[in-house]
Amino acid sequence: MAAKTYTLEVVKQHNKPEDLWIIIEGKVYDVTKFRNEHPGGEETLDEVGGRDATRDFQDVGHSQEAKQMLKKYYIGDLEVDKTCKLPVSTTPTPSLPPQLPPTTTQSSANIVKPEAANTIIADKDVAPPGKQCCVLA
Numbered sequence: 107m108a109a110k111t112y113t114l115e116v117v118k119q120h121n122k123p124e125d126l127w128i129i130i131e132g133k134v135y136d137v138t139k140f141r142n143e144h145p146g147g148e149e150t151l152d153e154v155g156g157r158d159a160t161r162d163f164q165d166v167g168h169s170q171e172a173k174q175m176l177k178k179y180y181i182g183d184l185e186v187d188k189t190c191k192l193p194v195s196t197t198p199t200p201s202l203p204p205q206l207p208p209t210t211t212q213s214s215a216n217i218v219k220p221e222a223a224n225t226i227i228a229d230k231d232v233a234p235p236g237k238q239c240c241v242l243a
């Protein structure tokens with residue numbers, strides 16, 4: 107069954123100690139029950155409630171055990187805003203013009219190579235690293 111998805115607007119509403127959700131790497135976690143048990147403190151989680159805590163979570167250098175614990179609090183995925191420009195790794199390959207086989211009058215140097223086309227698109231259309239879409243903004 108497909109995972110439940112939540113928009114950022116919905117997640118934002120769960121930002122109170124008695125109703126606390128956070129986002130880590132595009133996944134939504136309900137940490138309401140965990141906040142009292144968090145070894146890093148309740149306030150730490152309160153501060154990131156209702157928003158993307160990916161960077162905060164990574165900056166601490168959480169152990170493998172901590173990463174395993176995430177599963178317990180997972181409630182669904184963040185719905186991707188389709189109007190956002192995502193990093194190139196998640197952008198579907200753009201459709202390219204059909205490539206004609208080289209003829210005697212057309213040198214292969216004139217054919218647009220898919221890698222080259224991607225490079226141009228990545229240069230002007232993709233959000234700079236660290237500014238991932240609207241989520242971390």
Ligand code: HEM
Binds near residue numbers: 140151154166167
């Ligand atoms: C569901 C999400 C989270 C889980 C399951 C979790 C779990 C843990 C665990 C098990 C530890 C003990 C140390 C370790 O094993 O790495 C820890 C420590 C800590 N966590 Fe989290 N954590 C979560 C989210 C966060 C977030 C979002 C932040 C920052 C905003 C944070 C900040 C800290 C800090 C500051 C410590 C103390 C590190 C230290 O004393 O060295 N945690 N966490």
